[in-house]
Amino acid sequence: MKSQKYYVVWKGRRRGIYTSWKDCSEQVNGFTGALYKSFETRAEAESAFQGTSSYFMGSSAVHLPHWKSALIKPAIPSICVDAACSGVPGPLEWRGVETDGARQLFHSGPFPDGTNNVGEFLAIVRGLSWLAENNLAWPVYSDSNNAILWVKIKKCRTKLAHTRNNAPLFELISRAETWLNQNKVPSQVLKWETRTWGENPADFGRK
Numbered sequence: 110m111k112s113q114k115y116y117v118v119w120k121g122r123r124r125g126i127y128t129s130w131k132d133c134s135e136q137v138n139g140f141t142g143a144l145y146k147s148f149e150t151r152a153e154a155e156s157a158f159q160g161t162s163s164y165f166m167g168s169s170a171v172h173l174p175h176w177k178s179a180l181i182k183p184a185i186p187s188i189c190v191d192a193a194c195s196g197v198p199g200p201l202e203w204r205g206v207e208t209d210g211a212r213q214l215f216h217s218g219p220f221p222d223g224t225n226n227v228g229e230f231l232a233i234v235r236g237l238s239w240l241a242e243n244n245l246a247w248p249v250y251s252d253s254n255n256a257i258l259w260v261k262i263k264k265c266r267t268k269l270a271h272t273r274n275n276a277p278l279f280e281l282i283s284r285a286e287t288w289l290n291q292n293k294v295p296s297q298v299l300k301w302e303t304r305t306w307g308e309n310p311a312d313f314g315r316k
Contacts, residue, residue: 114174115147115151117147118144120140122140125158139310146151150172150275156158159210176307176309179305179306183208183248183250186208186209188240188249189206189208189310190250191204192227192231198275199226201220201223201228202217202228203210203232208310214239220275223275226257227278230256231278231287233257233260233283234289237260237298251309
């Protein structure tokens with residue numbers, strides 16, 4: 110059973126203590142210089158919130174770097190995509206957001222018995238098809254080198270075993286490969302530079 114965590118936001122859109130990553134991320138994602146940290150108990154979180162963030166900036170603390178403060182920035186407007194998989198294989202989902210503002214544009218899953226690379230591949234292709242549907246030519250950013258390569262060669266080179274449970278995923282893979290082969294892809298698929306820009310805005314925050 111997943112343990113309850115408490116998230117302290119010292120600097121964000123709204124300071125406070127939050128009991129879910131979703132609520133916390135709404136305060137810190139896309140906020141320049143955001144400061145937040147998770148705690149195992151409410152008592153620890155309340156004590157930390159009353160103190161100063163610098164006291165807790167150890168190895169587990171998070172000081173959110175942000176692309177807006179980087180010397181070289183990602184292209185704007187653009188889409189960021191990411192996937193989250195609990196286990197290998199495991200339940201898989203993916204989504205795409207606008208890079209600036211992190212507004213969610215699409216979300217799929219969870220699907221059983223997937224892998225992160227499969228999700229990243231499908232997320233990129235969904236991002237490209239979303240752009241085509243909306244007559245846009247924005248770049249699509251992913252932090253997965255494998256998925257970017259698979260999109261370029263128009264083939265998902267996964268080693269995931271095809272089973273009854275994940276048959277819907279393989280159907281989506283087939284449709285994605287067909288789409289890549291039948292459509293001109295004007296948008297660039299680019300690598301999100303996590304070390305320079307911070308966490309991908311589409312990240313699910315489950316690390």
